[in-house]
Amino acid sequence: MAKNLVLWLVIAAVLFTVFQNFNEAAPQDEMTYSEFMLEVQDERVREVTIGDQRIRGLRLDNTQFMVVMPEVLDLKLMDTLLDHRVQVKGVLPEKPSLWEQLLVASFPILLFIAVFVFFMRQMQGGSGGRGGPMSFAKSKARLLGEDQVKTTFADVAGVDEAKEDVQELVEFLKDPSRFQRLGGRIPRGVLMAGPPGTGKTLLAKAIAGEAKVPFFSISGSDFVEMFVGVGASRVRDMFDQAKKQAPCIIFIDEIDAVGRHCGGGHGGGHDEREQTLNQLLVEMDGFEGNEGVIVIAATNRPDVLDRALLRPGRFDRQVFVGLPDIRGREQILKVHMRKVPMDDQMKASIIARGTPGFSGADLANLVNEAALFAARANKRVVSMEEFEKARDKILMGAERKSMVMSEKEKENTAFHEAGHAIVGRLVPEHDPVHKVSIIPRGRALGVTQFLPEEDKHSLSKRAIESQLCSLFGGRIAEEMTLGFDGVTTGASNDIERATDLARNMVTKWGLSEKLGPLHYGDDEGAYPGTGTPQYSGATSKVIDEEVRSIIDICYTRATKVLSENKDILQAMKDALMEYETIDSDQVDDLMARRKVRPPRDWHDHDVSGGSSGLGGEEEKKSADDSPVGGPANQH
Structure with missing residues (x-):
């Protein structure tokens, strides 16, 4: 509203300026006061109009002129004009037009309204979602429109089983009647569990991108703050917004921050986090339905979640997104290597064999580090040498060559x-x-x-x-x-x-x-x-x-x-x-x-096989899912 008021004020100013230009008289000859008196004495002036410190006149030859009167008062001016038979006219002071009167009268009111609306929006958190004194109970979920989510299943690789599990969510969002005809009910919620960096958030975005529906994104820690009742209020507000946009997807990242089992905290039954969890339980499956709203949550710790949250009707489907195998790592590397100029001999399968235990985020970081190494060396393509250096840096840390040792x-x-x-x-x-x-x-x-x-x-x-x-x-x-x-x-x-x-x-x-x-x-x-x-x-x-x-x-x-x-x-x-x-x-x-x-000389080394190098049969990264306890066995 404030923006609209400012726009109307600008339009009014432009129109006022245009009307003023139309009202102005045609340009006239301007002469000095001395020249004007000489022409009067020579009886070349027919009539004059005096007003507003100006004299506008008409000569005998019908040409117009204008004179600016000096500040000094000339008491003989009227006698001189009458003596030389000049017709004298006067003008009344100009009154402002109706448009000008309305503009001047309404400007303070419009300004007051604009300032009032501005401060109210600031107190309510503003359009950008920033908090204010009256916005603590509003949901902090970020809404992405159906055209804003560009991620699709083509951008997700290495988790084929998880993609199959969520594929029917996309089909339901596209054509709900196909399932409802047979009495089927789509899962209310899907819980994605797995180690960090395996692509849980990316998979949720891909679901929204494939289905072309609005996507609400929020973190579990955004619900709870120091004020009692804020978390429950934010949950209500988030679902109210989602129902208006249905069908849509709500994605809650790190839900274990708010969804831990009840009674585990020191706050007793009235703990703020537990109130937030109870409100989430009611919104997901209570008396009021939330048809068309699918909740997708991600967590690294599914074992600590409340059992009521995992029952059928709420998060009634759990999708495990684990570390990729060798085929999955190859697919992930191909996705990340699209934007990086690679050496002709480089193959994603070779790097995949040498990186067991890497998550999708680890592989993205590996490709990025290799590209940075190539850039530092002013190379035009990324080769196996850069990937070897990048992997060593990720697993063992950067070299401290400047450290002096005896x-x-x-x-x-x-x-x-x-x-x-x-x-x-x-x-x-x-x-x-x-x-x-x-x-x-x-x-x-x-x-x-x-x-x-x-x-x-x-x-x-x-x-x-x-x-x-x-x-x-x-x-x-x-x-x-x-x-x-x-x-x-x-x-x-x-x-x-x-x-x-x-x-x-x-x-x-x-x-x-x-x-x-x-x-x-x-x-x-x-x-x-x-x-x-x-x-x-x-x-x-x-x-x-x-x-x-x-x-x-x-x-x-x-x-x-x-x-x-x-x-x-x-x-x-x-x-x-x-x-x-x-x-x-x-x-x-x-x-x-x-x-x-x-x-080894990397320039002469054949990366396509052999017993050495990143893709060799005896040189691969150890998995972190063993009881050894590290991303690689380093001593």
């Missing part, structure tokens, strides 16, 4: 990383060694990277024990070369990870023969200091003994492996001191006690 520290780091690599190479069911480096990356002085040969979804007891052995390989190598007094603190993270791994074997995975296949919960209850142990003190002592036993056995095995290969340990240390980074081909030479070949 020769003794570098040598100790080389022994440490060589110990990890040798033990990991020789123990059974361990991931192959991909790269060993003593270049500081992130918070580590050196990195040993193991990559699995294929996607892994579970680990055997033998594989876990082999990982324990390789974790202790670095510390044992330091102890063998520097003595117990020379052992450094560099193995602190290895010890922490090994202890957690051994304790999980005993308490969670049932891999202890003495304690058997039982789950031993945490020592503390729901809140620190308030709970009671879930098992006796005697059982706790047995658990500690079993953990210590597993650690001792693996430590002894790793010590035996390194003792039998001291020459390889020394040779690998020398290679690391010379090259700083060695790859799997060079590790093969060292393990075979051959002369180490020089580092």
Whole structure:
């Protein structure tokens, strides 16, 4: 309304200016007062009109003229005009036209209305959704029109099963009568669960883009604030808006922020979050229907959601969006590689084989980092060399080449990383060694990277024990070369990870023969200091003994492996001191006690196959869904 008022004021000003131009008389000859008096005395003037400090006249030859009267009062002017037989006329003061009177009278009123409307809109949050003193109870959901959502199923790859599950939502939104004829009812809500970065939000946008319906987007944390009752009010307002736009989609991201099970908070039954959840339950399936409104929610923690939220009639369908397999990763890479100029030899299948465990967001970041590396090198296309650097940066962190290390520290780091690599190479069911480096990356002085040969979804007891052995390989190598007094603190993270791994074997995975296949919960209850142990003190002592036993056995095995290969340990240390980074081909030479070949030249390397490179059979990223606990096995 305020914009319309301003527009009308501008139009009025333009019209006023045009009318004024029309009312102006034709241009006239302008002369000085002295010239005018001379013409009067020469009797060349027929008539004059005096008014408004101007004299307009007509000569005997019918030509017009105009004179501006001086500020000095001429008392003899009238006598002179009458003496020379000049006809004198006078004019009344000009009155403003009706249009001018209306404009002047209405301007203050229009201005007051515009200011009032402006402040009211600001107090109510404005058109842009920004909050104000009176807008805290309004929904913060952002509405995207059917023409604004450009994402389609063609932009979503690697989650074919999830796409099939939601495909019928699109068909229902396009043609509801097709399902209603047979008495079918479309699901009221769809809950998308899965690890971060797998494309849950992207899939929801694609549903709206395919169905060409309005799309409301909001986060779970946007409902609850410090004011009591605000969350429930916002839920009501959001569904009221959605019903006006039906059929439409409401997408609630991170719904676990508001949908956790009731009674879990400290606020009791009147907790603000629980009021918001109860209102959400009523809106999704209460006395008042919300036909045509489909709620899609995303969460990384479906296990903490309230059971009433997951019952049929509310979120009656759950879609798991998991990490993509090798075929899914290839499809995702093809989507992201469309906008990047790639080398002719590059294939998405090669990169997909070398990136198990990567989510869709990880793969997008990989392509972006590779493009940035190519841009820094002023290359016109992205090659395998940039993808290798990008993957190393993502998994191990950026190189800290400016960090100054003494020769003794570098040598100790080389022994440490060589110990990890040798033990990991020789123990059974361990991931192959991909790269060993003593270049500081992130918070580590050196990195040993193991990559699995294929996607892994579970680990055997033998594989876990082999990982324990390789974790202790670095510390044992330091102890063998520097003595117990020379052992450094560099193995602190290895010890922490090994202890957690051994304790999980005993308490969670049932891999202890003495304690058997039982789950031993945490020592503390729901809140620190308030709970009671879930098992006796005697059982706790047995658990500690079993953990210590597993650690001792693996430590002894790793010590035996390194003792039998001291020459390889020394040779690998020398290679690391010379090259700083060695790859799997060079590790093969060292393990075979051959002369180490020089580092790989990417320009001469064939990326289409072979046992090395990003797509090789022995150099792939480990999955994060195993009980190991990291995006890659790095030591």
